[in-house]
Amino acid sequence: MNEVIKSILSAQFFYSVLRVTTPVLFAALGALLSDVAGVINIALEGLMLMSAFWGVMVSAWTGSAWIGLLAGVTSAVLLSLALAYFHLNLKTDLILAGIALNMFASGSTVFLLYLFSGDKGSSSSVKSYVLPNVDIPGIKNIPILGDILSGHHVLTYIAFLSVFVVQYLIYKTPLGLRMRAVGENPNAAQSVGISVKRIKYTSLVLSGLMAGLGGAFLSMGYVSWFARDMTNGRGFIGLAAQALGGKSAYGSMWGALLFGAAEATSYTLQAIRIPSEFTNMLPFIFTIIALIIYARAKIMQIKKIREKQTSHEEVGL
């Protein structure tokens, strides 16, 4: 047990927390961007998977990791547009459409993987490229802090920068204001001349962009290959992380970090021979417990407000 505590307090552990948080953070920001406009994006899981696949394939074909990234993100955005089209134009139930797109991503990536590489499990036979890690000058040389913060994958930095960008976008720009208006009350937004459909399209595209970056990180950084269903629930965890964080990007970030910590802990536990099947389920159990705590807190809050209201009324009488 001492060993576990020691390794959890090491710089290496915090480094790995940031690393495993990255894809979940992208997914959580994606969930946030659609949620503020009142759209639940269940398809995040599939969008990430799509991007992870095309990132690997296109980088192998072109020999450039950056073009791979672009292709991956584009594929996720296109699939997100498909979700928007089905939901907003063809009036498909949002959740079922999301489930369908997850199925589509899972099926099509395996189908195409087999077609392109002759392997159904992973793309290990395909020579693909990964995006670089980046050292931050200055911070790099600070003893412990440097070990934690420097030398991360470029998308890890983009993920944490995106937190501020997304927060700014939602709360300080006209587009963000419109997105929130549509999410809050679509009819009111419509009545002041905002095109609800267009705003929802925009927010789903932005959401797809985030999911695309998260997916590309998985196959072009976290590991250097694509494996079938490699997202492994991270899109859903991102959704839960955002639910815990409410409508703020900072909240989503803390939510994502919570799961990052749970996942990093599970790897530490594996090192002391606790079965991986057992540790793998920890982040999910963690999510469920967090959901319960969050839902309970929310109910208490509502109760309190109601009590206050009734006591005010009594005073008024």
Added chain:
Amino acid sequence: MRRDRIIFETVRTTLTILIALLIGYVILLFATDKANEAFKWFLLGPLSTKRRIVELLNRTTPLIFTGLAVSVVFQAEIFNIGAEGQLFFGAVAATFAALYFPHIKFLQIILVMLFAMAAGGAWAAVPAYMKAKWNASELVSSLMMNYVAFFFGLYLVNYHMRDVNAGALVSYRFPRTAWLPRMLRRYNLHPGILIAIGFALLVWFFLYRTKYGYELRMVGKNKEFARFSGIKVENVVIYSQIISGMIAGLAGAIELMGLYKRFVWQMTPGYGFDGIIVALLARNNPLMVIPAALFISYLRTGSYVMGRMTGIAPEIVVMLQAIMILLITAEAFLAFWKRRMIEKSAMSREE
């Protein structure tokens, strides 16, 4: 009016299926130069030999169960999509019961089934309770429970029930007292499909002929109205999900006792998510679940036959299922035609 709706839904479903098949054909054209041959195996493969017909029927069984499980919660307008995990955990429980419960002929089969149902029901009860008590989204929690079921189940099987001499990651073989009997001498057709059809009738009776079923449907139609008319909505939210979980858990037990005689999955088999498309095709009607499951099983079997004969990945069928879900639930798809039909019938009534 009712007849119009049935005609409309039938046409829409048929058209959806045709469009999906067409897209499948186009994908094959891009994927292989033997597209015609591959497509022929896909469409006719399931009926080409007796063995494949048996395969088709056996594969229908879990799909009827998961289709029923999903129908029950969907009728209550609850998005518990945890059938996958409930089935998986039910199968793990069944493995435990098959190995460690007393090996008594016939009785053990019943006990294994009951134990698997209890496990599936318990698994579904977690998101159900969270929803009823704290209003936590059953969608996210049931998804999380799928992953927990998968990893926890694998842990139990791989560390406590694994047959180290088997050469693969599988459990010990079940005792013969926990095998479902064969219905044919030469082929392994197990009676699961009969049990599944029996359950379809049972679920239909429950939904349309009992008070609890009526309450469940009312909650699905209009929650607030149901509450005001004295239905305890929270109870309905809980028991509908538990019933659904029990059915899914039973599917896991029957699959193992009928087909494999041991626990064999290192990946989740996907029947839970297939149950969603079955329920959608059947419009959540338990009796229609039977043909819908047969149809999806036909597509699946066709894709496997195609895969074996031509080397095309059978996962293509997963894409087609996704397209079908999108089109069937797209309300605006063919809406213009529906409107015209309503107008026409209104006009004829006026005359």
